[in-house]
Amino acid sequence: MVNIFRRPRHENREDDEHEDDHEQQRLPDERTRLLPRQNTPYLSPDDPAVSPYNLWSVRALRGVTSTFLAISLVWWTFLLVSLFVSAPALHTRGSGFFSFAYTTLIVMYLLFGLMFFAVPSKPIAICGFVLALFLFIDMCITVAVPRIRVEEGWVGIATVVWANIIAIYNIIQNQCVAWGKREEEERLTGREETRRSLAEWLAVFAETLFMVIIAIISILFMATLILRARDATLKTPGEKYYVSARNYQVHLDCVGNSTGDKETPTVLLEAGEGPVEDTLQPFIDELHQKGAIGRYCYWDRPGMAWSDNAPSPFSAGMAADGLSEALALARENGPWVLVSAGIGGIYSRIFASRHLLEVEGIFLIDTLHEDYLSDVASPSRGFALWIRGILSPLGIDRILGAIFKGRTREDRVYGRSAYQTGKYIRARLQENLVAGSMTSSEIQAARHVQMADTPLTVVSSGNKVRKSAKWATRQEDLTALTKNLSHWDIVKGAPHEVWKTTEGRRVLEKRLREMVLGE
Structure with a gap:
């Protein structure tokens, strides 16, 4: 016969209390509960508390995105002014519209990324990869073709490189937020949520439509650069x-x-x-x-x-x-x-x-x-x-x-x-x-x-x-x-x-x- 020893109920409660005290005394980390669950049931998936923002890393990522947007807006303002009055350091031998257009694209991309920050999706990830690919090709053409490189100068090169950095960063951001969303759903609801609410579907649709438009714009930028590279081969008389x-x-x-x-x-x-x-x-x-x-x-x-x-x-x-x-x-x-x-x-x-x-x-x-x-x-x-x-x-x-x-x-x-x-x-x-x-x-x-x-x-x-x-x-x-x-x-x-x-x-x-x- 096997003897089974069962602790009294009051001992279980004492152990739980010791565990909670230990949880409170431990230094906060990624797993620290922002919403302590002391014998509370799992939350509903629609509860606002079920959010990737509960994780410090996700909140920090949003702060980085906001910082990138602020930097891009400042750069966009300088480029806008330089179209009318050229600052000595910002003058390029090209039109100036090239850098301004890419910076506008970056600002829009970051702005929409913040608007739909907590709603990651696979269509967004796919469009992000496509955009990053075309922007990389644009960067290669800008740097590789001597005539374009000279016309756009350091301003154009820096802008298109910054666009590539933002495109890669947004891919990472989308993956990190998706991971954080899964983590919090499993912790607070007991499972990963596969369904979406109507508001989330509308958000995904709007963001996907925007990303498709952004991708088309990047394709047009690339085609225009290819034509410019072709035109640069025309011999100059005199x-x-x-x-x-x-x-x-x-x-x-x-x-x-x-x-x-x-x-x-x-x-x-x-x-x-x-x-x-x-x-x-x-x-x-x-x-x-x-x-x-x-x-x-x-x-x-x-x-x-x-x-x-x-x-x-x-x-x-x-x-x-x-x-x-x-x-x-x-x-x-x-x-x-x-x-x-x-x-x-x-x-x-x-x-x-x-x-x-x-x-x-x-x-x-x-x-x-x-x-x-x-x-x-x-x-x-x-x-x-x-x-x-x-x-x-x-x-x-x-x-x-x-x-x-x-x-x-x-x-x-x-x-x-x-x-x-x-x-x-x-x-x-x-x-x-x-x-x-x-x-x-x-x-x-x-x-x-x-x-x-x-x-x-x-x-x-x-x-x-x-x-x-x-x-x-x-x-x-x-x-x-x-x-x-x-x-x-x-x-x-x-x-x-x-x-x-x-x-x-x-x-x-x-x-x-x-x-x-x-x-």
Whole structure:
């Protein structure tokens, strides 16, 4: 027979009390009960006390996430301000929209992670892994492609690396919170809860939808970077020169033999609203091939084609100074006949006022009058450009153009799709920000300084003159920039880009021959 010894009930109670006293005296750790269960039954799974926040490690993790969000918000603010006023340490030779877009993505990711912190799920984990993969590819492209690495600088590289760190951290966070949730359910309810309440299902759905959107955005970022890497392989004609204390590079190319004949001026082109390679340069090159002009030079204003973006604010006068520096570095001394179209007339006139003895002629092709700078500086226009810039890293228009319209590297760098790039949009935004202030003052000063005997030719669009009396009046006012007006031609039926019609080309060639060759 087996004797069974059973302790009296009062001894059991004494042991339990000793165990509870020991539990209270023990240093707190991960297993310390925040809700002592002294002979209390298991809690309901829906009880608010059943929460991963009961664990110190989970609460600490939430604090780390909040800290990361605060750091990212501070960085986001600095990048936002630098789009309008560049801090010396934050200026990049790219558009600046790249870093801002990635930081915005990080902030959104962390914010939603905090909102749904206590509701981990497998779809979130899968989407997190996908996002981390694409961000890693983005980082590799940014660092590996020299042109992108130089344009984005340390700011862009640091931002995309930070995005990768946050993506990996969020994966760890999701796994840790899921573990903590299981631990507390088993401790307080006796088992891991497999069902979800309606509120939890809605939270999982919302977070999964958000993560899918984030993943799609990261895919678009990656595709845009791939196109940029492809465009970086396009050979640059001419040379690029560091200007403005080596803050950025501008592209300059001179075509034709330099004979050293100071009696034959070199034509210096200034583009209008788009890159010069897609507007004036092909027409001028055709005239060069025909012998109408002996030598010409063209450049890309900062943000256009192969030139870097300049720090903000950036006025037309600053652009003229950058061109002057590039010409000096290229050992190009003129004399010059300045040929410009559209808003390029503003830039050429300021350049002419700063090189009075080197400029032998000003040739304006339906150029913008300074009275229209208020339209360029319109707040609504500036806001639209800013929105376009913010969306430009997605590259939807460039991706669709490459896939369905056969857009090439040339189209994106300086051709018909160049207006879609972040660099171009940033340049137009900079133009907008100072058109009514700095640039307006500079063009007024240029008008007062300009030598009265400088030869001047004005060719205007017949279509624009016919449609707008204001445009016609302002074109006439341009003919009074100097007292040596050679010709004012209004080309009937010609659009703003006068050289696109046969009659426009004939008139331009004739007047340019007269000014350059004296024919």
